[in-house]
Amino acid sequence: MNKQEFLNSLEEVLELDENTLKGDEILMKIEQWDSLAFLSVIAMADENFDIVIEGSQLEEIKSVADLVALVEEHLSA
């Protein structure tokens, strides 16, 4: 999975139209970002990258770029 595919997966989780995320969005400003989106991102990271994002870690994440940084080493070019 490359960065664009990750953003597309994120769009699916957030139920956004395809290619609407640019990567610099603030999560709290996305209308669809809520507690269920939280749970979904954690499940997605676990399933796709075998990464356990701990809940406390996720509280530090403010933007889509922070999410990308978290999984970056697992993304292909």
Added chain:
Amino acid sequence: MINNPLDFSGKRVLITGASSGIGRACSILLSELGAKLVLNGRNLDSLKSTMSLLEGNGHVLAPFDMADTNGLCDWVKTLTKEYGYLDSFVHCAGIQITKPIRMFEKGFFDDTMHVNLASAMAISQGFRIKRDRSKQGSIVFVASIAGLIGQTGNTVYGASKAGLMSLTRGLSMELLRDNIRVNCVAPALVETDMAVRTKQSMTDAQYQHILNQHPMGVGEPKDVANAVAFLLSDAAKWINSVPLPVEGGYLAN
């Protein structure tokens, strides 16, 4: 000697999910009560760790993957051929993955249902065929309060555990002629590896909300093992088809 209805001496019990958590606690307690155990799990090293904690001897290890639904009945038949008839069966094996509906897909559904639910049916199928019907047999499934209440992101797990409760009712009637009782326990949150993973899958505030719903705090694996041992034993010989909540007052809250 005083008759002890919780005495499991001379009884052979199959325990699935014995490598950790509630399954491990059930294994330890039942061995202390005199049972000879057949320990099942996926991870051989973890099963050996459970084995090292048991009282008595004559226990055996029987790793097998609960996801292999079609192989389970024959696996149980092989066990009875190798180790003798089973008197009881405790089904602790289970998986839980927190996934809101937007993440729903067939593979996730199938995995959860096969490991948590279909395996219970398939093992019961093998257990029923190969046993000494002159003795009362007993089965206890480890369900969950998730099968009784609604929990966000835990719907499929809850459905599998509600399914186990339904299986309990159906099999308790179907297996009357086989002299087998079928009951289940429904624990709330218990301090296990599964609980650690649940904690990791949510924010601290979300986990604290769950903790706040437990009036007596979260349970210990042994709290559930005590209830399982009771339902499995002759002390419960006239108790059938019961879903016993083991939840420190969770449901009264």
